[in-house]
Structures are given as C-alpha cells and as structure tokens.
Amino acid sequence: MAIKEDVYTRIFKIISYVIIIMASIACLLPFLLIISASLTSNESIIRDGYHFIPQQFSLEGYRTVFTFPEEVLRAYGVTIFTTVVGTTLGLFLMTMAGYVLARKDFKYRNAFSFYIYFTTLFGGGLVPWYIMLTKYLGLLDTYTVLIFPGLMTPFLIILMKNFIRSSMPEELFESAKIDGAGDFKIYYRIVLPLSTPGIATVGLFLALAYWNDWFSSSLFINDPHKYQLQYYLYNVINSMQFIAQMGAGTGVSLSSDMPTESTKMAMAIVVTGPILLLYPFIQRYFVKGLTIGAVKG
Amino acid sequence: MTFTKKRKQRMSILIAVMVIMALLAGCGGGSGNSAQKANGEDDKSQKVQLQFYMLGDAPKDLSTIEAEINKLAEKDLNATVKFNYTTWTDWDQKYKLLLSSGQPIDLIFTADWTQYQAYAKKGAFLPLDDLLPKAAPALQKFVPQDMWDGVKIGGKIYTVPGTYKEYVTNGFVWREDLREKYNLPKPTDIKSYEAYMDGIRQHEPNMKTVSLNSDIKGNLHDRYTELVTKSIGALPYGIGIKYEKPTEVYKFWGSDEQKEELNTYKRWADKGFIPKNVLNVKDTLQDQVTSGKAASIFGDNPTRFNDMVIKLKASHPDWKLEYYPFPLTTGYATPVHPIHNGFAIPKSSPNPARALAFYEKLVTDKRYNLLTQYGIEGKNYEVKDGYYHMIGSGSSNGFSREGMNSWAWRNPEYMLFDSGFDRVKKIFAELDKIQKPDLFTGFAEDYTTYQAEKAALEQVEKQYLYPLQAGLIDNVDQGLQTFLQKANQAGLEKIQTEYTKQWEAYVKEKGIK
Numbered sequence: 009m010a011i012k013e014d015v016y017t018r019i020f021k022i023i024s025y026v027i028i029i030m031a032s033i034a035c036l037l038p039f040l041l042i043i044s045a046s047l048t049s050n051e052s053i054i055r056d057g058y059h060f061i062p063q064q065f066s067l068e069g070y071r072t073v074f075t076f077p078e079e080v081l082r083a084y085g086v087t088i089f090t091t092v093v094g095t096t097l098g099l100f101l102m103t104m105a106g107y108v109l110a111r112k113d114f115k116y117r118n119a120f121s122f123y124i125y126f127t128t129l130f131g132g133g134l135v136p137w138y139i140m141l142t143k144y145l146g147l148l149d150t151y152t153v154l155i156f157p158g159l160m161t162p163f164l165i166i167l168m169k170n171f172i173r174s175s176m177p178e179e180l181f182e183s184a185k186i187d188g189a190g191d192f193k194i195y196y197r198i199v200l201p202l203s204t205p206g207i208a209t210v211g212l213f214l215a216l217a218y219w220n221d222w223f224s225s226s227l228f229i230n231d232p233h234k235y236q237l238q239y240y241l242y243n244v245i246n247s248m249q250f251i252a253q254m255g256a257g258t259g260v261s262l263s264s265d266m267p268t269e270s271t272k273m274a275m276a277i278v279v280t281g282p283i284l285l286l287y288p289f290i291q292r293y294f295v296k297g298l299t300i301g302a303v304k305g
Numbered sequence: 306m307t308f309t310k311k312r313k314q315r316m317s318i319l320i321a322v323m324v325i326m327a328l329l330a331g332c333g334g335g336s337g338n339s340a341q342k343a344n345g346e347d348d349k350s351q352k353v354q355l356q357f358y359m360l361g362d363a364p365k366d367l368s369t370i371e372a373e374i375n376k377l378a379e380k381d382l383n384a385t386v387k388f389n390y391t392t393w394t395d396w397d398q399k400y401k402l403l404l405s406s407g408q409p410i411d412l413i414f415t416a417d418w419t420q421y422q423a424y425a426k427k428g429a430f431l432p433l434d435d436l437l438p439k440a441a442p443a444l445q446k447f448v449p450q451d452m453w454d455g456v457k458i459g460g461k462i463y464t465v466p467g468t469y470k471e472y473v474t475n476g477f478v479w480r481e482d483l484r485e486k487y488n489l490p491k492p493t494d495i496k497s498y499e500a501y502m503d504g505i506r507q508h509e510p511n512m513k514t515v516s517l518n519s520d521i522k523g524n525l526h527d528r529y530t531e532l533v534t535k536s537i538g539a540l541p542y543g544i545g546i547k548y549e550k551p552t553e554v555y556k557f558w559g560s561d562e563q564k565e566e567l568n569t570y571k572r573w574a575d576k577g578f579i580p581k582n583v584l585n586v587k588d589t590l591q592d593q594v595t596s597g598k599a600a601s602i603f604g605d606n607p608t609r610f611n612d613m614v615i616k617l618k619a620s621h622p623d624w625k626l627e628y629y630p631f632p633l634t635t636g637y638a639t640p641v642h643p644i645h646n647g648f649a650i651p652k653s654s655p656n657p658a659r660a661l662a663f664y665e666k667l668v669t670d671k672r673y674n675l676l677t678q679y680g681i682e683g684k685n686y687e688v689k690d691g692y693y694h695m696i697g698s699g700s701s702n703g704f705s706r707e708g709m710n711s712w713a714w715r716n717p718e719y720m721l722f723d724s725g726f727d728r729v730k731k732i733f734a735e736l737d738k739i740q741k742p743d744l745f746t747g748f749a750e751d752y753t754t755y756q757a758e759k760a761a762l763e764q765v766e767k768q769y770l771y772p773l774q775a776g777l778i779d780n781v782d783q784g785l786q787t788f789l790q791k792a793n794q795a796g797l798e799k800i801q802t803e804y805t806k807q808w809e810a811y812v813k814e815k816g817i818k
Binding site: 138139 | 361362363365367389390391392393394395396399402405406407408588592593595596597598620701
C-alpha cells in the first residue's frame with residue numbers, strides 16, 4: 009500500500025515542478041527560436057525580426073552551410089581530436105602530479121606545490137604567454153598548441169592532490185612497498201583504481217574545457233583547416249559584426265560571401281546538433297562524475 | 306631553522322625554473338630563416354619562406370592560389386610565401402600581438418583604420434627609404450612620388466601605398482521608386498533629405514525612414530560633420546577643424562554648430578525617424594535597405610551603394626536605388642589617402658629585401674597580380690568584353706573578386722571590374738572634377754600623455770553624448786550642459802590642448818595652409 013504523502017510534501021513537489029518546468033522552458037525557447045530562424049528566409053528575419061514560427065519558410069541557410077560541408081566536419085574533427093587527446097594526456101599528467109605531490113616522503117613537495125599554486129595567483133599576461141608559445145616553442149599553427157597549454161591546470165592538480173591525500177592513507181603505500189611494489193606500480197595498481205571519482209571529475213572539467221575552447225584557435229591558428237569547432241562558429245558570426253562596425257568609412261566591400269542571419273542560425277544548429285543528440289546517452293556519466301566530485305571535494 | 310631550509314628549497318626551485326626557461330628560450334631562437342648577408346645584402350641563392358599577414362578571412366581556394374604563386378616566386382625569387390589570415394575576430398588584438406611579439410613576419414597589411422600612423426611612430430615597421438631603390442626599383446617608380454611623400458611618418462616611408470584611386474566619401478542612398486511614386490524631393494542636403502523622410506513616413510508608415518544601428522556616432526554624427534560642418538575628417542574629442550581652414554582648431558562641443566546638429570536629431574527622433582531602441586539594433590545599414598525594412602541611408606560610399614544595387618537586382622528587380630554624393634553639395638571630394646591601403650615590413654622581418662622584391666612582383670607583374678586578385682582564370686573567373694565575370698555564385702566559388710582582401714596591391718592597369726561597377730566609375734569621374742587632397746589621414750596622433758583622460762572621456766561620451774545624438778534626451782540644451790560638465794571633469798581641456806598642439810605641428814611639417 010502506498011504511503012499517503014502529507015500536504016507539505018505535495019506542495020513542495022508542485023512548487024518544484026513548476027520551477028523546473030519554467031526553467032526548462034527558459035532554456036528551450038531560445039533554442040526553438042534558433043531552429044525557427046534557421047528555417048526562415050534571411051530577408052524576413054531582417055524585416056520582421058525573429059518569430060517562433062517562420063514567417064517565410066526557406067532552407068537557404070542550410071543550403072549555404074552544406075555547399076562546403078567539409079569545413080564544418082573538419083572543425084568537428086579537430087575539436088574531437090583535441091578533446092580526446094587532451095583529456096587523456098592531461099588526466100595522465102595530472103594524476104601523476106597529484107600522486108607525487110600527495111606522497112609525504114617526497115622531499116620537495118611543498119616547494120613544488122607552492123610553485124604550482126603561485127601560478128594561479130600571478131600570471132605573466134597575454135603577451136609573454138603568446139611570445140613563449142609562438143617564438144620560443146614555435147607552436148604557431150600546430151595541433152600541439154591547441155592541446156599543450158591546457159594539459160596541466162593548477163587548480164585541477166591541487167584538486168587531484170587533495171583528493172589522493174584525503175582518500176588514501178599513507179600506510180597503504182607503505183604496505184605496498186613492503187610487498188615489493190615500486191613507485192610506478194603503486195601509481196597504476198593502487199592510486200589509479202582508487203581515484204576513479206577524482207579522475208571522473210577532473211576528466212569532465214578537462215573535456216569541457218577542450219570542447220569549449222576557442223581562444224587558442226583565435227590566437228595561434230592561421231590555417232582555416234585547423235580551426236576548432238567553437239572558433240569556426242564564433243568567427244562566422246563575428247565577420248558579420250565587423251562589417252556593421254566598420255561602417256562606410258573604409259570602403260571595404262565584402263558583401264559577396266557574407267553569411268546571412270539564417271545561415272548563421274543554420275550553422276549553429278549543425279554545430280550543436282550532434283552533441284544534443286548525443287547528450288541524453290552520456291548524461292548519466294556527467295551527473296555521476298559531478299556528484300561524486302561534489303561529495304569528495 | 307626550518308624556515309631557512311624551506312626558503313633555500315624555494316630558491317633552488319625558482320633558479321631551476323629560470324634555467325629551464327632560459328634553455329627553452331635558447332632553443333627556439335633561430336626560427337626565422339634569414340638570408341641576409343653580414344653587410345645587409347640579400348643573398349638570393351638562399352631559399353626563404355616569406356610570412357605574409359592579411360586581415361580578414363581566407364578565401365576557400367587559398368591553398369591552390371598559394372601553390373600557383375609559389376611556383377612563380379620560386380623561379381623568380383627563390384622564395385615561397387605563406388599567406389596568413391587573422392580573421393575578423395579580435396583582429397585588432399591579434400594585430401597588436403603580431404607586431405609586439407617579434408614573430409618573424411615579412412609583410413603585413415596597414416591602413417589608417419589599423420593605426421598605421423601610431424605603429425609607425427612607435428617603431429614597429431622598418432623604414433623603407435634605403436631598401437626601396439635596391440630591392441624594388443620598379444615598385445618605387447610605379448608608385449607616384451607624392452604618394453610616397455603622403456605615407457611618410459616623421460620623414461620616413463614605412464609602408465608601400467596602394468595606387469588605386471577611390472573615393473570612400475559618403476552620399477545619400479534612397480529608394481528611387483518610392484520617391485517617384487510619392488513625388489518626393491531628391492535628397493541633396495539635410496533639408497531635402499528631411500522632406501524625403503517626411504514623405505516616406507506619411508506614405509509608408511511601416512517602413513523605417515532611415516537605416517540606423519547601434520553605432521550612432523558613425524551613422525549620424527560622422528556623416529553629418531562631413532556634409533554640414535565640412536569637417537576635415539572624423540575628428541575625436543570634440544575638436545573642430547574645417548577643411549577650408551585646416552590650421553584653425555576650434556571647440557566643436559558646445560558650439561552653436563553642435564547645438565544645431567543635436568536639435569536636428571531631436572527633431573528626427575520626435576518625428577519617429579530614429580527608433581527608441583536604436584542603440585540595440587545590430588543589423589547592418591545595407592541589409593535593412595536591401596530587405597525593404599528601411600527607405601534610405603544617411604551616407605554610404607559609392608562602392609557599397611553599388612554592392613546594394615547588384616544585390617537588389619537579383620532579389621527585387623522592381624526596386625530602384627539612387628545615390629547623391631555629399632561632395633557635390635560641399636564642393637570638394639577627397640580621394641582616399643595613400644595610407645588607407647598599404648603593406649609594411651615589420652622590424653622583425655628576417656628577409657626585408659626579398660619581401661619587398663616579392664611585393665613588387667605582386668603589384669607590377671600581371672601574372673601575380675591577376676592570380677591574387679581574381680583567382681585562376683577559367684576556374685574562378687572569366688573575362689567577358691573586358692569585364693570581370695565570376696564563375697558560379699559567391700557561395701559555390703572558392704575565390705570571389707578580391708577574395709584575398711587584396712585591396713592594397715590593386716594595380717589600376719590590370720584591374721578587372723564587374724559590369725555593374727560602371728555606375729561607381731561614373732560617380733568617381735564626377736568626383737574627380739572637384740577632388741582635393743585628404744589633409745587629415747596623414748596625421749599621427751600620439752595620446753601617450755593623455756591616455757587616462759582619453760579613456761575616461763570615452764566613457765562619458767558613451768553615457769552622455771550618444772543618447773543626445775540618438776535624439777533620446779528631451780531637453781537638448783540641458784543634456785549638452787551635463788555632457789560638457791562631465792567631459793570637463795574627465796579632462797577634456799588637457800586632451801584638446803595636447804591634440805591642438807600636435808595638429809599644429811603636423812600642419813606646419815606638411816606645409817598645409
């Protein structure tokens with residue numbers, strides 16, 4: 009027999025449902041607007057503004073995007089590649105760093121921790137960073153530059169270190185040592201399996217950072233074939249704004265291959281679409297990673 | 306005890322890090338492959354790759370064009386070229402980084418709107434005076450001497466100016482079919498333009514009479530000063546200088562002239578010409594007209610007007626656009642200043658001589674020029690009756706006309722035009738009759754002494770002047786007083802004095818009277 013809910017629980021439920029429904033509508037409406045705009049003819053968007061139901065149905069936006077589909081697909085490829093490689097490599101490096109810094113018998117751990125922590129307080133600024141990567145490391149226009157700078161995030165290293173330190177007692181390492189395990193064996197046989205929740209959290213942060221990254225492309229990539237997805241989209245939308253800003257003073261005439269409003273919207277759909285379809289299937293991992301991370305902080 | 310030990314550790318780590326940094330710095334030092342001999346001569350037997358930097362987006366077929374150009378350049382100059390594009394996203398920041406980081410760059414685009422004058426003054430570019438006769442004698446001859454003189458900053462040449470003469474002066478753009486239909490006057494000055502807009506308001510109440518967007522200063526004020534107060538250029542900080550009297554600097558802000566200007570906008574706003582939400586509109590001025598949302602533009606240049614006509618011909622053949630250039634009213638037209646389009650060699654260039662030699666080819670050699678301006682003949686374009694004709698459409702063709710943003714190395718002798726461009730040529734021919742030199746663009750402002758005041762003033766302008774210029778303030782006189790008061794607090798006096806001093810020095814140096 010079902011237990012009857014008391015009044016307060018029911019009121020609470022009703023209120024929370026209402027809030028959630030409103031919040032999801034607030035999230036969905038803009039997206040619907042984009043879909044509708046991508047199916048509207050460009051002229052109608054400028055003349056009548058955006059509507060939830062296209063005033064003048066047209067597929068020209070999608071047609072323009074798919075005249076050169078390889079560009080979007082290539083950008084997709086670059087982003088997937090950097091995300092996968094960056095996350096894997098970054099996780100490897102950061103768990104290693106976290107483990108080493110968590111070991112109490114590592115003599116310089118405080119000094120190293122301080123050095124890592126210090127960089128979160130004082131950065132060199134944009135220009136030295138740019139000079140370092142382009143001039144001294146020669147990374148301009150390479151895939152490395154999209155991955156390399158994000159590999160070791162001080163905050164995530166500290167997170168990893170604290171996680172390992174708090175969840176694994178020193179005695180564990182000691183007993184493993186007595187049993188004859190070397191440092192590296194301890195790392196991959198004991199530390200790694202025990203820190204999956206931490207790895208999930210850090211991995212999630214890393215993957216999101218790589219997926220959403222556009223700034224590295226913006227600064228360091230000149231070859232349009234190596235643009236990341238987010239930057240590709242951002243750039244298309246920006247070119248239009250540039251024209252509006254420059255006004256008539258320059259005589260710059262770029263009208264021929266300017267993306268129109270509907271093309272921009274169609275592009276947004278094409279770019280975000282696949283992730284949207286994928287999201288319901290991977291969502292539970294996201295939730296898991298975040299909640300575990302939250303409890304373990 | 307433990308404290309000192311810790312400190313020692315920290316020090317040793319710091320030193321270790323520094324050593325590593327220094328090592329890294331040492332490794333990558335020689336990334337630019339220079340072919341300069343010890344005496345500064347260019348060693349042509351050594352193959353080099355030139356780095357070429359452009360603004361904007363790369364055309365889709367860039368790699369094919371680059372390969373073709375490299376085939377030629379390898380034979381002629383033993384060099385290859387890499388064309389790099391900054392895109393329009395944060396381009397000004399990237400431009401700054403490119404020039405300040407000391408990256409090996411051989412050629413970079415310059416213009417007045419990319420602050421050529423300021424960068425040249427700061428020493429970002431290589432002076433070309435000695436290099437030109439040695440590395441690119443044909444180019445030196447090709448560009449007329451008065452253009453070389455025009456781009457000089459502090460007596461030195463820092464950029465190779467583009468030689469194509471065009472006018473980016475403004476003019477009224479309006480819907481001629483509507484004007485004829487309702488028998489309205491032709492806009493030639495503020496009065497007739499207002500009458501035209503009145504008529505549109507009356508007969509087409511759903512249409513915007515004038516196309517505007519959030520850039521109110523550019524859309525209204527800059528156009529207004531060009532047409533009515535005959536200003537020497539788009540002057541900052543409330544400075545006023547008239548074209549007829551270039552040596553006389555006066556205070557435009559607070560003057561009767563400005564009051565009249567602001568009252569005009571107020572009237573327009575009251576009549577509903579300027580929408581209340583104008584500071585939020587993001588559509589381009591041109592789109593608003595070609596989509597039929599707006600009936601006119603208060604000032605656009607002939608080339609853009611032509612682009613609109615061509616666009617309308619395809620989508621709305623029954624609409625007609627007409628154009629009236631401001632210079633016909635003001636009595637003089639200024640062709641673009643040589644600084645408006647050019648290419649400079651940054652200080653960091655490892656091969657300045659070869660870069661200049663390549664640029665000479667780009668401008669004077671027909672094969673190079675046509676390839677980089679129009680693409681591959683037969684694939685990207687064809688020539689019909691002497692006119693340029695694009696193959697396919699803008700979205701299917703990988704290289705549209707001037708698709709490389711190649712405005713700076715246009716060569717008037719080889720240039721191909723779309724047949725629709727005859728309209729622009731006709732306007733240019735008219736303006737040629739009343740042309741006078743641009744006196745303003747050669748001026749290089751140096752704001753290091755009043756940088757803080759400048760930033761403060763910009764904020765004040767945004768907050769107090771823009772609403773006035775959009776006609777949003779009910780009491781114009783009072784609004785202007787408030788603005789002036791705030792501007793004075795921000796340090797207007799100091800800025801104006803400094804600016805005036807610099808301007809007077811410039812006028813004297815160039816012998817402008």
